[in-house]
Amino acid sequence: xxAEIAKEVSGHNPYAELxxxxxxxxxxxxxxxxxxxxxxxxxxxxxxxxxxxxxxxFKRLSEHPALPVRLFKELELCSVPSDKVIKTLTSSGTSGxxxxxxxxxxxxxxxxxxxxARIVRSFxxxxxxxxxxxxxxxxxxxxxxFSARAAGILGxxxxxxxxxxxxxxxxxxxxxxxxxxxxxxxxxxxxLLFGFTFILWQHFLRAAEDSGRSLDFSNSILVHGGGxxxxxxxxxxxxxxxxxxxxxxxxxAIHNYYGMVEQAGSIxxxxxxxxxxxxxxxxxxxxxxxxxxxxDAGKSGLIExxxxxxxxxxxxxxxTEDLGVVYGADGCCCGRRGTFFRVLGRLSAAELRGCSDTxxxxx
Amino acid sequence: MISVQVPSNCPDYRVHxxxxxxxxxxxxxxxxxIEFLDxxxxxxxxxxxxxxxxxxxxxxxxxxxxxxxxxxxxFDEMRGDRLWVARGVALHFAPANVDSIFLYSWFLSMLAxxxxxVRLSQNRKEQVEVLLRALNxxxxxxxxxxxxxxxxxxxxxxxxxxxxTLSESSHLRVLWGGDESVRRLRRVPMNPLASEVVxxxxxSLAALNAAKVLALNQDQLEELAxxxxxxxxxxxxxxxxxxxxxxxxxxxxxxxxxxxxFWAEVGQELANRGLKYPEVxxxxxxxxxxxxxxxxxxxxxxxxxxxxxxxxxxxxxxxAEFRQIECGGGLFFxxxxxxxxxxxxxxxxxxxxxxxxxxxxxxxxxxxxxxPTRAIDRxxxxxxxxxxxxxxxxxxxxxxxxxxxxxx
Numbered sequence: 015x016x017a018e019i020a021k022e023v024s025g026h027n028p029y030a031e032l033x034x035x036x037x038x039x040x041x042x043x044x045x046x047x048x049x050x051x052x053x054x055x056x057x058x059x060x061x062x063x064x065x066x067x068x069x070x071x072f073k074r075l076s077e078h079p080a081l082p083v084r085l086f087k088e089l090e091l092c093s094v095p096s097d098k099v100i101k102t103l104t105s106s107g108t109s110g111x112x113x114x115x116x117x118x119x120x121x122x123x124x125x126x127x128x129x130x131a132r133i134v135r136s137f138x139x140x141x142x143x144x145x146x147x148x149x150x151x152x153x154x155x156x157x158x159x160f161s162a163r164a165a166g167i168l169g170x171x172x173x174x175x176x177x178x179x180x181x182x183x184x185x186x187x188x189x190x191x192x193x194x195x196x197x198x199x200x201x202x203x204x205x206l207l208f209g210f211t212f213i214l215w216q217h218f219l220r221a222a223e224d225s226g227r228s229l230d231f232s233n234s235i236l237v238h239g240g241g242x243x244x245x246x247x248x249x250x251x252x253x254x255x256x257x258x259x260x261x262x263x264x265x266x267a268i269h270n271y272y273g274m275v276e277q278a279g280s281i282x283x284x285x286x287x288x289x290x291x292x293x294x295x296x297x298x299x300x301x302x303x304x305x306x307x308x309x310d311a312g313k314s315g316l317i318e319x320x321x322x323x324x325x326x327x328x329x330x331x332x333x334t335e336d337l338g339v340v341y342g343a344d345g346c347c348c349g350r351r352g353t354f355f356r357v358l359g360r361l362s363a364a365e366l367r368g369c370s371d372t373x374x375x376x377x
Numbered sequence: 378m379i380s381v382q383v384p385s386n387c388p389d390y391r392v393h394x395x396x397x398x399x400x401x402x403x404x405x406x407x408x409x410x411i412e413f414l415d416x417x418x419x420x421x422x423x424x425x426x427x428x429x430x431x432x433x434x435x436x437x438x439x440x441x442x443x444x445x446x447x448x449x450x451x452f453d454e455m456r457g458d459r460l461w462v463a464r465g466v467a468l469h470f471a472p473a474n475v476d477s478i479f480l481y482s483w484f485l486s487m488l489a490x491x492x493x494x495v496r497l498s499q500n501r502k503e504q505v506e507v508l509l510r511a512l513n514x515x516x517x518x519x520x521x522x523x524x525x526x527x528x529x530x531x532x533x534x535x536x537x538x539x540x541x542t543l544s545e546s547s548h549l550r551v552l553w554g555g556d557e558s559v560r561r562l563r564r565v566p567m568n569p570l571a572s573e574v575v576x577x578x579x580x581s582l583a584a585l586n587a588a589k590v591l592a593l594n595q596d597q598l599e600e601l602a603x604x605x606x607x608x609x610x611x612x613x614x615x616x617x618x619x620x621x622x623x624x625x626x627x628x629x630x631x632x633x634x635x636x637x638x639f640w641a642e643v644g645q646e647l648a649n650r651g652l653k654y655p656e657v658x659x660x661x662x663x664x665x666x667x668x669x670x671x672x673x674x675x676x677x678x679x680x681x682x683x684x685x686x687x688x689x690x691x692x693x694x695x696x697a698e699f700r701q702i703e704c705g706g707g708l709f710f711x712x713x714x715x716x717x718x719x720x721x722x723x724x725x726x727x728x729x730x731x732x733x734x735x736x737x738x739x740x741x742x743x744x745x746x747x748x749p750t751r752a753i754d755r756x757x758x759x760x761x762x763x764x765x766x767x768x769x770x771x772x773x774x775x776x777x778x779x780x781x782x783x784x785x
Contacts, residue, residue, distance in 0.1 A: 057671035064670035065678040088668040303656035361657045
């Protein structure tokens with residue numbers, strides 16, 4: 015069955031499947047992954063036993079069990095023997111927290127790279143473009159344990175040739191000579207720019223604005239991701255971010271992506287209309303944060319992400335702490351199929367601390 | 378960076394420390410101390426801001442003269458003809474999470490006749506600042522000079538040197554805080570003559586007799602649910618004495634029915650009180666519940682886990698580690714046993730308060746006689762778990778804060 019599925023999704027366009035066909039295929043794949051992880055991951059099995067009466071097969075995606083993303087900080091969730099783990103991805107833990115640890119075997123790592131390639135190529139084309147990474151090379155220092163940033167850079171490296179890093183290690187200041195040389199060398203060619211949203215905002219775009227240099231990136235395509243969490247603090251809206259990228263650097267094609275280290279590979283790319291799209295590897299659901307009931311299109315709630323990629327850890331269905339709205343499963347003006355949605359921000363953190371007076375129950 | 382909070386006009390803590398050290402002891406329950414606490418109580422209760430804070434209102438109530446005189450009577454009765462005098466200077470490390478604790482610790486030690494140094498957390502809420510301003514105003518009054526000379530409240534980032542200086546100067550060290558801070562502070566040596574009273578992390582539980590719960594009429598059930606809600610939800614279940622495990626006694630069928638009626642009533646009570654946690658608390662509960670299941674502590678997670686009452690059934694072979702799941706906001710482990718005599722085997726050293734419903738004193742006494750090593754310091758009816766008492770964590774604090782002179 016797996017080979018058949020693989021054939022079905024191996025067409026060129028990862029946004030072509032009809033919603034009804036996708037719904038049944040996807041549920042089947044999710045159930046298959048659940049059964050397989052339940053057999054191989056003891057902690058996952060115990061969760062299914064305690065919360066779902068041990069069931070591994072579900073009739074609807076909305077009934078299918080999701081693990082809260084933060085659980086990967088609390089539990090070792092791995093479905094393969096440790097000698098099969100070839101790479102461990104880690105998420106940045108906020109102070110005092112353990113980072114998430116995501117264990118990848120060969121099969122999952124290849125599936126991630128394959129999914130990422132199909133998704134990204136459908137936006138940037140099949141040719142390898144000159145690639146400028148809007149970051150510094152030291153992010154990649156540790157080759158065994160990868161941060162989300164390192165994994166992203168490494169994943170995107172496959173789409174480029176003549177790869178350069180725009181920022182200097184240590185200072186994180188742009189290397190203007192290198193950047194201008196790169197633009198000169200590839201004048202007239204399409205260039206791929208890749209970076210993490212906050213890094214490129216803080217250390218590239220703002221530095222470029224301050225420098226007063228005239229840089230022409232009008233022929234490039236920018237793909238960026240990593241989340242808006244830090245951007246919220248700097249009070250920049252998506253629109254302003256894009257406007258300033260256009261006016262300062264002349265970049266026209268700008269695609270944010272939504273993704274997480276817990277489901278690397280099957281990212282959600284932002285289309286020309288400003289919506290994130292689920293490709294055929296992934297699906298999203300919105301849940302009411304209080305009841306966890308699935309909500310209708312147009313209503314905001316917690317984003318649940320599903321991915322057919324994770325085989326070495328039970329991360330195929332996750333409840334994030336991001337808030338979003340799904341607009342539909344088909345019919346986006348950009349022409350792509352696949353559930354399209356927006357991300358609104360993060361569920362605000364709150365701390366219960368004993369005699370906290372903030373959320374006191376009146377006595 | 379050392380910041381002296383009380384007295385407010387002190388530029389260098391060492392200057393005031395020297396004054397505290399040379400000022401000498403007071404008699405226990407010195408009338409000036411009782412007067413000071415009573416004035417403090419009135420200040421808090423008359424202030425528009427502080428009296429709105431339930432926690433501060435409770436401390437203020439505790440500090441009023443009528444109550445300290447009761448404490449004095451109990452103290453006098455307990456010591457009889459024995460000579461109990463102050464130990465000298467007490468050094469208190471206040472916990473970061475429960476602001477009112479430093480007041481109880483300081484006040485009781487003051488009543489015992491000691492001079493006091495209090496180290497406050499760097500991470501204080503606005504209400505503590507309000508309180509410190511009020512305390513400073515009071516201590517500027519001439520009539521409270523004896524207290525001012527014997528009190529130093531300061532705050533500093535972890536600094537072994539300062540902790541060492543203060544520890545060397547004191548005769549008694551009182552540590553409130555998590556296990557980690559207690560471990561860290563205990564590495565700093567004390568004056569060889571000093572003694573130490575320690576309040577580390579604890580765990581608390583409730584025991585309910587299923588048959589007795591089922592026998593309640595509606596009014597009684599509502600009352601029980603209300604009392605339980607006070608214990609569990611007043612401090613968002615983060616107080617060390619708030620129950621985090623509910624143990625039911627009775628046959629399986631009675632336990633099951635009793636759980637149904639009890640939790641339904643607790644839910645009703647919370648709805649009446651308008652309890653609504655921020656949405657992220659629901660996600661925290663889901664994470665805690667799944668972590669508990671994944672680690673093998675739980676064999677059933679009840680539906681509605683993200684709501685105000687989150688029930689997790691303790692797995693048969695759960696070890697003591699489930700106690701480390703500190704979520705708060707109403708996350709309860711549950712288990713059933715045939716009768717109270719089986720409770721002892723579930724208990725661990727870390728367990729502090731057992732709040733109960735539906736047991737006779739005799740049953741509880743039998744339990745006390747078979748408690749494992751260090752387990753359980755308080756056994757109180759459901760509804761009284763949070764009441765601060767001068768007997769805490771196994772110490773009679775006034776006794777621990779004084780010493781006895783043997784006069785023959």
